[in-house]
Amino acid sequence: YPIYNNTLMYIHKCVLVKFSHFIIPNGKRDLKPQDSRKSQLSSWSFQLAGILQDVSQEELYARVCRRVVLGALDGYNGTLMCFGQTGAGKTYTMTGSTESYKQRGIIPRALQEVFQEMAKRTDYAFSVHLSYLEIYNEILVDLLSSLQDLPQLSPRGMVVVEEPGRGVFIRGLSLHPVHSEEEALNLLFEGEMNRIIGSHALNRNSSRSHCIFTVHIESRSRTLSVAKYVTSKLNLVDLAGSERLGKTGSEGQMFKEAMYINKSLSFLEQAILALADRRRDHVPFRQSKLTHALKDSLGGNCNTVLVANIYGEAAQIEETLSTLRFASRMMCVRTNPAVNEHMDPAQIKKLQKDVHMLKEELSFYNTLVNRPRVMYEPLSEAQLAEIHSQVQRYLKGSLEEISIISIRQVQAVFAQFKLAVQSKRQGEGSPVSKKRLESASKSKLNFVQMPEREQESQEPDTESQDTQESQPPGNEPFNPEYVYCII
Numbered sequence: 001y002p003i004y005n006n007t008l009m010y011i012h013k014c015v016l017v018k019f020s021h022f023i024i025p026n027g028k029r030d031l032k033p034q035d036s037r038k039s040q041l042s043s044w045s046f047q048l049a050g051i052l053q054d055v056s057q058e059e060l061y062a063r064v065c066r067r068v069v070l071g072a073l074d075g076y077n078g079t080l081m082c083f084g085q086t087g088a089g090k091t092y093t094m095t096g097s098t099e100s101y102k103q104r105g106i107i108p109r110a111l112q113e114v115f116q117e118m119a120k121r122t123d124y125a126f127s128v129h130l131s132y133l134e135i136y137n138e139i140l141v142d143l144l145s146s147l148q149d150l151p152q153l154s155p156r157g158m159v160v161v162e163e164p165g166r167g168v169f170i171r172g173l174s175l176h177p178v179h180s181e182e183e184a185l186n187l188l189f190e191g192e193m194n195r196i197i198g199s200h201a202l203n204r205n206s207s208r209s210h211c212i213f214t215v216h217i218e219s220r221s222r223t224l225s226v227a228k229y230v231t232s233k234l235n236l237v238d239l240a241g242s243e244r245l246g247k248t249g250s251e252g253q254m255f256k257e258a259m260y261i262n263k264s265l266s267f268l269e270q271a272i273l274a275l276a277d278r279r280r281d282h283v284p285f286r287q288s289k290l291t292h293a294l295k296d297s298l299g300g301n302c303n304t305v306l307v308a309n310i311y312g313e314a315a316q317i318e319e320t321l322s323t324l325r326f327a328s329r330m331m332c333v334r335t336n337p338a339v340n341e342h343m344d345p346a347q348i349k350k351l352q353k354d355v356h357m358l359k360e361e362l363s364f365y366n367t368l369v370n371r372p373r374v375m376y377e378p379l380s381e382a383q384l385a386e387i388h389s390q391v392q393r394y395l396k397g398s399l400e401e402i403s404i405i406s407i408r409q410v411q412a413v414f415a416q417f418k419l420a421v422q423s424k425r426q427g428e429g430s431p432v433s434k435k436r437l438e439s440a441s442k443s444k445l446n447f448v449q450m451p452e453r454e455q456e457s458q459e460p461d462t463e464s465q466d467t468q469e470s471q472p473p474g475n476e477p478f479n480p481e482y483v484y485c486i487i
């Protein structure tokens with residue numbers, strides 16, 4: 001790819017990171033910037049997932065983000081993070097341009113997708129909350145705090161905390177329920193506005209901060225009354241631009257801002273290096289507010305995508321190389337995405353109560369129809385042995401029928417038949433050992449849910465069915481092929 005072409009204003013803006021080969025052009029010595037005398041290299045290669053050159057916002061979203069956003073609706077945490085030098089297009093990529101609808105960025109598109117997809121998944125009840133955090137010079141700022149009636153917390157009142165079962169979260173950061181794309185977009189714009197107002201009031205540059213827009217999703221099945229529910233966090237991160245201190249000659253407040261940014265980005269890089277190194281068991285997440293806030297969003301069970309924004313100008317080669325180096329390090333971080341499932345204690349209690357009530361109903365019903373022997377507890381060893389013996393006697397013809405007393409018993413009988421067929425096929429013959437009997441009764445579900453093809457192959461043809469029907473029950477020799485006809 002002809003990256004260093006001075007005629008290009010932006011080369012495309014986004015390099016995305018995962019496995020593939022990205023090569024900066026060979027032998028373009030003339031395009032090497034004047035001030036990189038230290039390096040004699042004129043070509044570099046980086047392991048990245050792909051390069052997006054001059055692509056539309058729509059294509060970028062489809063290729064890089066959609067998978068992560070849909071994953072969040074299934075219960076996987078997701079992080080989409082833009083990284084790169086100042087002015088390389090991170091905010092454009094993440095939020096987009098206000099000039100036209102077509103140029104909207106990842107966040108508005110992700111919100112649209114979340115609500116559209118939720119409307120399609122009618123079997124689930126979703127709830128969505130939003131938060132918008134800014135980290136400026138190691139100070140946490142809630143960009144949506146103005147929307148709450150609660151007294152405003154001072155920045156010092158907000159802290160990054162970790163709790164078992166809840167993971168990492170910011171204590172004091174406001175969470176806002178949203179029910180439609182429109183509501184969610186309003187909050188995004190409110191946050192953006194607060195970011196600008198805050199930066200004017202405090203006389204600081206709004207682009208010199210890290211921003212984390214988080215979509216918190218919770219889903220519960222509407223059809224199954226299970227105590228299980230699923231949660232996820234979709235973090236959309238616009239990092240502050242990296243910049244060499246010497247290059248801009250910044251001083252005063254700008255110098256301080258740049259120092260904080262570089263420090264936090266360097267801690268981010270250290271955390272990523274540690275995450276990528278399997279021999280390291282400690283990852284220094286607590287070194288900065290940024291890494292601490294992103295602790296469970298970089299590696300672990302999270303779907304993480306880094307979008308590295310770069311300039312296509314030769315004069316920016318130092319920053320471009322440093323961005324790509326960072327990106328290729330991120331490539332080495334192994335993640336193991338997993339659904340965040342939780343059990344709702346209140347729902348568990350309710351289900352236990354329901355089971356208790358149903359058991360009482362059943363026992364009442366059994367008494368009415370004079371069936372007091374029915375048991376609903378798992379079968380004991382003695383009961384399993386009795387079933388084993390009954391089935392053996394039935395197969396030999398010495399027992400005419402097995403009386404049905406409960407569903408559990410029917411399942412254990414079925415499991416016995418299955419074992420008998422299997423051992424006959426393997427030429428082992430009966431009797432079936434007690435150990436196999438126990439394991440068969442445990443595997444009753446497998447038996448009930450036999451795959452269709454297996455069922456088909458074990459079903460006798462009509463002819464043999466007829467033959468079997470015409471045989472008198474009782475003293476005929478046991479033919480396992482017919483067992484499933486009985487079933």
Ligand SMILES: Nc1ncnc2c1ncn2[C@@H]1O[C@H](COP(=O)(O)OP(=O)(O)OP(=O)(O)O)[C@@H](O)[C@H]1O
Pocket residue numbers: 010012013084085086087088089090091092093097207208239240241242309
């Ligand atoms: N792909 C693009 N197409 C058109 N304009 C773009 C593109 N990328 C960025 N721009 C424009 O370039 C300017 C700088 O981009 P942007 O503010 O997104 O950079 P940034 O990396 O977020 O900078 P900073 O680190 O200072 O926040 C903006 O005016 C933006 O609209």
